[in-house]
Amino acid sequence: MRYILLLWSLFVLAGCNSMKIEDFSDKAPRLVLEDYFKGKTYAWGVFEDRFGSVRRQFQVEIDGRWDGETLTLEEYFLYDDGEEDKRTWVITKWEDGHYTGVFGDIVGEARGQVRGNALNWVYTMDLPVGDNIWRVKFDDWMFWQPGDVIINRAVIKKWGFELGTVTLFFTRERMLQEIPFSLAPASK
Secondary structure, three states, X not given: OHHHHHHHHHHXXXXXXOOOHHHHOOOOOOOOHHHHXXXXXXXXXXXXXXXXXXXXXXXXXXXXEEOOOEXXXXXXXXXXXXXXXXEXXXXXXXXXXXXXXXXXXXXXXXXXXXXXXXXXXXXXXXXXXXXXXXXXXXXEEXXXXXXXXXXEEEEEEEOOEEEEEEEEEEEOOOOOOOOOOOOOOOOO
């Protein structure tokens, strides 16, 4: 009986991650990362722990520059508790919809692939948690939707156990409320 339960558990766990980037090949609109993120982009999001409790909310202002090979994203975060942060992604485009990316807290590099309207990033990151640093893995999915919005969902795991998810949406239009970023350069 124990072996049957073990096999059933492995089957269930294997089925939990069945989404594949190829599933989105025919989906529109077709995502071109460097086109979408060139210029100003804005995002709003939440972090939910593994029990579904929202632990943190945030907004982001992003300045994107594309030089023909590399997309640089300067991200300015404002969290609901008043904390501010800045992150710079440097993303390189390769053949056939493949991308690699780095920023300060990533271990190695993020590897991503675009098909249709979707991007899937996979990376390991040193994540500050209180006074500690946790090495965690991200399975990060972006979906470009009609209306020029990208929906992003990233599952965060440590030792194979889900810690939580980050869900956010991106838009290229500034929303009604001005974003009060003190780290962001002055808007022109």
